[in-house]
Amino acid sequence: MNNILNVSPSPHLSSPETTRRLMYGVVIALVPALAASIYYFGMGAIIVTLTSVLSCVAVEYLVQKFILKTKPSVKDGSAVVTGLLLAFNVPSNLPIWIIIIGAIISIGVAKMTFGGLGSNPFNPALVGRVFLLISFPVQMTSWPVPSGFRTGYLDAVTGATPLGILTEGVKAGESVASLMEKVPTHMQLFYGYMGGSMGEIAAAALILGGIYMLWKKIISWHIPVSILMSVALFTGILWLADPTIYADPGFHLLTGGIMLGAIFMATDYVTSPMTHKGMIIYGVGIGVITVLIRTWGAYPEGVSFAILIMNAFVPLLNMYIKPKRFGKEVKHG
């Protein structure tokens, strides 16, 4: 009876959900895509993933310990997620030292300089990827072709991505119909049989991860669906207008980083809007910008740029798009 009682304001209950559980939920959702990458690219995928994750965690720890002199918070799992996503966004034959530079930019510059978890305006993994793409264009665009599990790393056989083949071909005046014969079939694309960044290729595995996250309520449907719908709609209109120079929507949805971007990159909590309406505007923005870059831009692929551009609008979306307040519209009877 002589217990000293704790006193705190209500509520006295807390949901079992924690930041850490959410982050490791994302990690679990990334496992199918990682397995697909290892299946298609072999040892290279393993080396790239391990290097990226370890260096992201190390950079966060070192920055907090020695520069910010705060309590390291790597156990929240957010650096692991960034590391995995950075690895997923680079080719599987990227040299280790370039990956480490990517990790330093992702965590050190894009995340920690803004105050760490929760404060960064741009998706850290994408900042890292875009930095590497601009700084090391040759290494970042030499795409290994899937060849079953193999033990080689830097010596992978490389080739163009389906989107690269399309962009170059259309520029050279070839018709889309003949180009389509040079790229894998839609079914092969769905299972990931194509050149590309390590984790972006297998749409099937990425969708599986997305369903897991929806089931676990880690993400809501708003961002992925609005991105994929707007890409499908926009490319669909172009395709119907002139199928000789524009590829069909299925091709656009299954190639490049659109699945990875829509399901895992754009849904990053910190850099996406907080209301469902805001999420839909953000998603449509990403979809439209991606198609604009793919169709008329200098790069064959534009998901990374589209997400970073829309990241910049998130504070505005949060400021102007408000949830519907209870009691704002007075209804009688």
Next chain:
Amino acid sequence: MFKTFPKGGIHPPENKLTADKPTVILPVPPQVTVPVSQHIGAPATPVVEKGAAVLAGQVIAEAKGFVSTNIHSPVSGKVSKIDTVVDTTGYKQTAVIIDVEGDEWVTTVDRSSVLVKEITLTREEIIGRCRQCGLVGMGGATFPTHIKLTVPAGKSCDMVIINGVECEPYLTSDHRLMLEKGAEVLTGVTIIMKALGVERAVVGIEANKPDAISHLTELAKDFKGITVQPLKVKYPQGGEKQLIKACTGREVPSGGLPIDVGVVVQNVGTAFAVYEAVQKNKPLVERVVTVTGKSVTNPGNFLVRIGTPVTALIEAAGGMPDDTGKVVNGGPMMGKALAITEVPVTKGTSGILLFPAAASRRAEVLPCIRCGKCSSACAMGLEPWLISVLSEKGMWDQAEKEKITDCMECGACTYTCPAKRPLLDYIRLGKSTVIRMAREKITK
């Protein structure tokens, strides 16, 4: 079939451990402590002196002003002293302390358990009786009932909603009352309808109480104008505005009251108290309290006299477990933690909840990851992450613009936050500051 409110809400584990425990009458304790302020509004003024002999049901403190109500002696005996005590809110206030001698009631009170269905009192007499008998809202807000039964000039009321939701986890006192005193509750509802001059009443009950839904639905066939509305289980459905929205689709305007959409909401416990006051002339001197918790040996629902020490209730439930780290007056979502258990049960005490030490501490606070789960959980359509930061930074004007005063402090945001941020702590600070500043502006 099952209705609910559209926006927000959460599903905390229900833990209704005492749902099938019949109400036990707790013996009258040797001494009771009766605070003079057990309601919202002005404290009542004591009208008995030290040493005076009192009977159960006798007025010992009279209402002071309109927003106030009478306090009655819950026991018979001698006034030991009139002193300052700490009550369940943690604040000090005046209380009448009575040494119990026997159990003699004032003769006007009908203590039989015979159901009296016929209502003989007029509207004015009903409202007067509620005031006389010291009735307050039993759901926890303890707003004097006679005021709620008086429709303000210029407003009209066309229906009554009876709150049988009991959406707080653990609590079962309303559930037991509906099962054990269903006919009395519905008679009370009929009396409330008469007082307000309305033809229609809806009793909202959540789907996790199927026995109460079927029992009251069956009984309601004999009562004109009363229907039972089953509701989906979702916290905070017991919030007045959410309950009205769920039952009728009407939306109380921001800053408004239920009467603005023609509705008055009363708790089932209040309906029962109205029955006892009007039909039996019995003042509010006892209530059902759920005593519960995962490590409590004998959790249960107890009918206790007002003023009984909480310690006596805990003893009745098998004593305080050794691992107890927190005692909450009320439910786990909105109840207040007690610093000491030597406090009296008051009219608003719906439950006593004991938490083990491990569950009584808050988790480490991490940075906001802007997941938006708090906005999704908010039943008022607010953005808890934003208004809590605005309060933290002292940006009161901004907080007011973001409708911080619409917050009903249900705690769904803090519950759902994965970073374990104390959102509601800051929102409470902001809300009270904004209200105070608005008052100061008016008085200037």
